[in-house]
Amino acid sequence: MPSEQPEQTKTYVDTDRFRDALIRQSDVSGLEIRDCWFEERLKIVDCFGRDVYLAGDFGRIVVNDVDVTAYVEAELDRTEPNRVLAREAQTADEIRAAWAAIEATWAATFERARALPKEVHRLRVDNEWSFIETQRHLLYASDKWLGNPVLEEDEPYHSLGFGPGGGADGAPGITADADPTLDEILEPRIARMATMRAFVATVTDADLDRLCTRKPIGNDPEADYDVRRCLKVVLAEEAEHHRYAVRDLAALTSRG
Numbered sequence: 001m002p003s004e005q006p007e008q009t010k011t012y013v014d015t016d017r018f019r020d021a022l023i024r025q026s027d028v029s030g031l032e033i034r035d036c037w038f039e040e041r042l043k044i045v046d047c048f049g050r051d052v053y054l055a056g057d058f059g060r061i062v063v064n065d066v067d068v069t070a071y072v073e074a075e076l077d078r079t080e081p082n083r084v085l086a087r088e089a090q091t092a093d094e095i096r097a098a099w100a101a102i103e104a105t106w107a108a109t110f111e112r113a114r115a116l117p118k119e120v121h122r123l124r125v126d127n128e129w130s131f132i133e134t135q136r137h138l139l140y141a142s143d144k145w146l147g148n149p150v151l152e153e154d155e156p157y158h159s160l161g162f163g164p165g166g167g168a169d170g171a172p173g174i175t176a177d178a179d180p181t182l183d184e185i186l187e188p189r190i191a192r193m194a195t196m197r198a199f200v201a202t203v204t205d206a207d208l209d210r211l212c213t214r215k216p217i218g219n220d221p222e223a224d225y226d227v228r229r230c231l232k233v234v235l236a237e238e239a240e241h242h243r244y245a246v247r248d249l250a251a252l253t254s255r256g
Contacts, residue, residue, distance in 0.1 A: 086235035
């Protein structure tokens with residue numbers, strides 16, 4: 001999710017200058033690492049602080065020599081059961097079941113959001129995406145992973161979507177600085193969800209093995225992407241961002 005940084009904050013994008021770096025005896029208050037990766041381990045040792053927030057897709061998490069990986073995953077699965085369906089879906093029937101659950105869950109959340117004052121739809125919590133921004137990104141994710149490589153649509157990208165960094169992410173036709181209302185973004189969003197529903201309704205296990213001739217924009221152009229892989233990305237995006245959305249709606253409503 002994007003973050004609006006103060007003007008004085010130094011921002012580094014697409015750099016390897018911190019690879020194998022060692023930061024010692026330094027004040028790193030306010031340090032934010034976002035949309036980054038590491039092939040080997042990331043280690044923070046003998047540091048002192050009051051508030052540490054960690055979020056992402058990590059293979060193993062150890063805090064003060066205690067492996068908390070299993071605990072964290074279990075809690076995430078408990079709060080968002082669709083994560084399990086998305087993660088474990090392999091067959092056509094399992095993908096159908098996962099999508100049906102995800103779509104039903106979002107339908108209830110849409111109604112909850114619609115019942116809130118309109119200004120809430122644009123509010124951010126801890127500078128994460130607002131509810132509207134989340135829907136814009138999920139529209140883009142479905143366009144990227146379903147409309148383009150799987151369905152091979154002539155114009156797969158809706159203008160109201162946006163990528164991981166809050167921009168076009170190289171996709172044509174996107175108006176990144178658009179400011180839609182909730183109803184305006186839900187119209188194409190729900191329509192795209194219906195497209196997904198229609199596709200998975202008839203997909204077969206053999207269809208899932210088909211290699212896509214188009215590659216998802218912004219990803220490794222040399223990698224192979226079969227239909228199963230693309231659909232599972234859509235499922236995972238939907239489940240994870242639903243967890244974020246209900247987390248932030250709860251925070252916003254608790255504020256009154």
